Amino acid sequence: MIKIKNLNKRFGDKVIFQNLNLEFEAGKVFALIGPNGAGKTTLMRMILGWEKDYEGEIVFNGDIRLGYSPETPYFPEILTGRQVLSYFMEVRGMKKAAYETESLRLMDEVGLDIKKDTLVKNYSKGMRQRLGVAQALIGNPDVILLDEPSAGLDFFGQQEMQGLIGKLKEQGKTVILNSHLLYDVEKVADCGYLFINAHTFRHFNKSEFEKESLADMFINTAKGAKYESLN
Amino acid sequence: MKALIKLHLKENLKGRSFILFGILGGLVSLILLTGGLIIVENNPTEEAISQLGTQWKLLSIISGFAAVTVSMGTIERHLKEKRAELLALHGLAFDRQLFSLAIGNSLVSMMLSAILTLVFVLIIIIDQAPTNLLGFTAAFISYLLSTGIVALIVSTLNMFLPGIVVAVLGVFLVIIGSFHQVIQGMLLNNGQLAGRILAKIMDFIPPLDVFNRLTRSLFFLEFKDGRDLIVFLIFIWLTLTVVFLASKGVSRREKI
Amino acid sequence: MKKYSYILWLLIGIGLIALLFVSQPRLIDSHTIDLINKSRRLDFEKHWPGFKPDIYPVEVYKRNFLKKDSAVRYDGKELYEINNKTPIYALSMDVDPDGQAKLLAVNARDFRSLSDVGNYDGSSADLYYQAVIIHEAFHCFQSDQGFYELFEKQMSVYENSTVITTSRKLDNDPEYQKLWVNEMNSLIDYAKEENEQNYRAYVECYRQRLDYLYENFDTEDIDEYLTYSALYEKAEGTAKYIENIALSELSGKELKFSTTGYSEGTSKFYESGFFKAYIINRIEGLDWKTDFFKTNKTFEDYLLKAK
Numbered sequence: 163m164i165k166i167k168n169l170n171k172r173f174g175d176k177v178i179f180q181n182l183n184l185e186f187e188a189g190k191v192f193a194l195i196g197p198n199g200a201g202k203t204t205l206m207r208m209i210l211g212w213e214k215d216y217e218g219e220i221v222f223n224g225d226i227r228l229g230y231s232p233e234t235p236y237f238p239e240i241l242t243g244r245q246v247l248s249y250f251m252e253v254r255g256m257k258k259a260a261y262e263t264e265s266l267r268l269m270d271e272v273g274l275d276i277k278k279d280t281l282v283k284n285y286s287k288g289m290r291q292r293l294g295v296a297q298a299l300i301g302n303p304d305v306i307l308l309d310e311p312s313a314g315l316d317f318f319g320q321q322e323m324q325g326l327i328g329k330l331k332e333q334g335k336t337v338i339l340n341s342h343l344l345y346d347v348e349k350v351a352d353c354g355y356l357f358i359n360a361h362t363f364r365h366f367n368k369s370e371f372e373k374e375s376l377a378d379m380f381i382n383t384a385k386g387a388k389y390e391s392l393n
Numbered sequence: 394m395k396a397l398i399k400l401h402l403k404e405n406l407k408g409r410s411f412i413l414f415g416i417l418g419g420l421v422s423l424i425l426l427t428g429g430l431i432i433v434e435n436n437p438t439e440e441a442i443s444q445l446g447t448q449w450k451l452l453s454i455i456s457g458f459a460a461v462t463v464s465m466g467t468i469e470r471h472l473k474e475k476r477a478e479l480l481a482l483h484g485l486a487f488d489r490q491l492f493s494l495a496i497g498n499s500l501v502s503m504m505l506s507a508i509l510t511l512v513f514v515l516i517i518i519i520d521q522a523p524t525n526l527l528g529f530t531a532a533f534i535s536y537l538l539s540t541g542i543v544a545l546i547v548s549t550l551n552m553f554l555p556g557i558v559v560a561v562l563g564v565f566l567v568i569i570g571s572f573h574q575v576i577q578g579m580l581l582n583n584g585q586l587a588g589r590i591l592a593k594i595m596d597f598i599p600p601l602d603v604f605n606r607l608t609r610s611l612f613f614l615e616f617k618d619g620r621d622l623i624v625f626l627i628f629i630w631l632t633l634t635v636v637f638l639a640s641k642g643v644s645r646r647e648k649i
Numbered sequence: 650m651k652k653y654s655y656i657l658w659l660l661i662g663i664g665l666i667a668l669l670f671v672s673q674p675r676l677i678d679s680h681t682i683d684l685i686n687k688s689r690r691l692d693f694e695k696h697w698p699g700f701k702p703d704i705y706p707v708e709v710y711k712r713n714f715l716k717k718d719s720a721v722r723y724d725g726k727e728l729y730e731i732n733n734k735t736p737i738y739a740l741s742m743d744v745d746p747d748g749q750a751k752l753l754a755v756n757a758r759d760f761r762s763l764s765d766v767g768n769y770d771g772s773s774a775d776l777y778y779q780a781v782i783i784h785e786a787f788h789c790f791q792s793d794q795g796f797y798e799l800f801e802k803q804m805s806v807y808e809n810s811t812v813i814t815t816s817r818k819l820d821n822d823p824e825y826q827k828l829w830v831n832e833m834n835s836l837i838d839y840a841k842e843e844n845e846q847n848y849r850a851y852v853e854c855y856r857q858r859l860d861y862l863y864e865n866f867d868t869e870d871i872d873e874y875l876t877y878s879a880l881y882e883k884a885e886g887t888a889k890y891i892e893n894i895a896l897s898e899l900s901g902k903e904l905k906f907s908t909t910g911y912s913e914g915t916s917k918f919y920e921s922g923f924f925k926a927y928i929i930n931r932i933e934g935l936d937w938k939t940d941f942f943k944t945n946k947t948f949e950d951y952l953l954k955a956k
Contacts, residue, residue, distance in 0.1 A: 574762030
């Protein structure tokens with residue numbers, strides 16, 4: 163669905179990606195994991211087209227619609243959750259009758275139907291994240307990119323988010339998830355990519371982290387990277 | 394664009410500022426009504442006309458400051474709060490976002506300016522000022538538009554400069570603009586080369602006093618000077634063009 | 650569609666700028682010429698014999714957008730542009746090297762901007778413009794009488810004398826300001842109604858002010874200051890008198906006498922000189938005016954001997 167070919171990216175002297183090749187197939191939940199500064203968010207921004215300064219190719223298989231929920235989504239505080247969705251729909255040029263019903267449907271979809279008329283400023287962190295996902299679902303996207311959707315959520319909040327991602331997968335969506343919460347990733351991801359640095363990255367899939375926990379995989383790969391860099 | 398402008402109005406038009414401006418405008422109008430008038434000896438202007446004229450002048454200066462307050466940090470905030478990227482993802486290009494915000498700022502400023510005149514309008518009606526509905530409407534529109542011009546310029550400056558710097562520049566813009574012709578006259582009168590060059594540069598600063606003169610002449614039904622109107626229209630055109638081009642330029646710089 | 654709207658927008662701008670250029674007067678706008686002509690046509694024979702405003706040419710400052718600013722000279726018949734020297738942006742007078750006194754002016758539109766502080770309406774600003782033209786023409790007349798040169802010369806002497814410091818001291822002296830305002834009010838009463846009581850009241854105020862000056866300051870300094878202020882009143886007070894008469898005739902309204910209080914610097918002498926010229930005119934008729942500028946006489950020479 164999305165192919166990344168020979169991608170090179172640097173910030174000043176720091177090389178982020180060197181000759182990176184990877185692929186996101188349709189209908190799967192992908193996780194991007196790795197330490198801070200490894201380039202996970204940068205990769206998302208490249209896919210979204212906001213980061214244009216790189217070498218290489220990002221190839222989309224046909225006309226793919228993208229949805230995105232940022233780590234700390236900004237929503238106008240003076241609007242209710244439902245009005246936020248209506249606002250983005252209106253920006254997209256949807257007619258009033260259409261966004262009235264669609265916003266209701268999406269609020270329901272992310273489990274915020276009972277809070278639909280509550281002002282965003284009174285939303286908890288978890289509710290904001292769910293509203294972020296609802297916002298990402300506007301326009302029925304094929305690929306949904308979620309940047310740290312469970313960050314700062316309590317256990318129940320995390321579980322709710324896992325459920326929501328599971329639901330998206332059931333609907334056949336491709337989800338690209340950027341997360342530090344490895345336990346969370348193990349619950350929802352089908353596969354993913356682990357980035358340590360520009361030279362060390364690996365693909366993993368469910369069968370692998372069912373045998374070796376993602377935490378162990380992370381540590382071992384990082385150790386290897388250290389060994390490599392020492393040599 | 395419409396959705397963003399609507400939201401911008403909703404976010405900025407708080408009931409509190411409406412009340413504040415209503416009171417402020419009322420106070421100014423009432424103080425002037427009770428005699429805080431500039432007296433010029435043997436001024437052949439009727440006192441009532443002189444008084445109403447002073448009202449227009451003062452209200453337009455205050456509304457200029459209001460426009461600066463409303464607009465000074467909005468674009469900066471928009472960029473800082475990362476509102477731009479999500480909007481871009483939903484199809485509103487970044488340059489159009491900036492343009493919408495500038496237009497939104499000018500609409501908010503115009504609404505506050507309108508509130509400023511509430512008591513003044515009452516005085517006009519009660520005092521049966523020498524005008525008619527058409528004259529008043531035309532004057533009112535030109536008064537609002539000149540406030541809108543200030544808001545657009547301040548918004549444009551905020552695309553490049555931080556809010557605090559923009560606030561200072563904005564205040565200068567209003568003061569220099571409100572006494573544009575007198576200051577330009579002083580520079581020309583000074584006769585030095587530097588003065589003459591500065592006077593030429595001032596041609597590009599909106600002459601708010603000329604716009605105000607247009608407002609007053611429309612109000613007093615004595616509009617004759619077509620050139621005032623042309624200068625006014627040129628500045629509206631020029632400001633909108635600058636906002637449009639600056640939005641394009643900044644969207645390239647920010648690469649959104 | 651988008652492309653067409655850009656082109657349309659561009660065309661609107663070009664159209665507006667073109668309109669600005671087309672509407673620009675070639676030399677001076679007809680409205681300004683009209684006002685200058687009207688003021689030049691006013692007859693002052695019954696107010697100041699010998700003063701004829703139409704004999705002085707006017708140089709109007711012309712602002713040019715893409716080239717250097719110039720002056721346009723108007724002698725009542727023809728207009729011609731002077732490009733070879735830097736024009737002066739002012740309402741004033743000057744004397745050509747050949748001795749011809751001339752008026753310096755800005756156009757009526759610029760004048761309205763400059764006089765806007767008083768919130769004149771359009772027609773009042775036009776009237777005031779004409780009156781100021783007359784004011785400057787009167788300075789030209791003073792120049793023809795040989796007075797203006799004397800005035801200018803004396804003023805340059807005063808610039809380096811104690812007058813400036815005395816003047817500053819008085820501007821910061823509340824007691825003196827009170828005495829000055831009292832005298833102005835007595836002059837206003839006297840101007841409004843000429844009778845013995847008002848005359849005595851004025852003389853009393855005048856004496857009180859003089860006594861205060863001599864009691865509190867150095868005699869030489871005060872002598873010099875009084876000569877200076879009398880000269881200033883003579884130059885500007887008479888011009889203000891003529892200006893106010895012009896304004897009254899043009900507007901059809903009676904002359905008003907009011908004071909704006911004590912003003913610092915020299916602007917108060919315009920006001921006081923105007924009151925005095927008006928009163929002397931009522932008492933003495935026209936005769937005193939014939940040689941007023943040719944002698945060293947001051948307003949007080951006429952005012953105080955009148956009764």
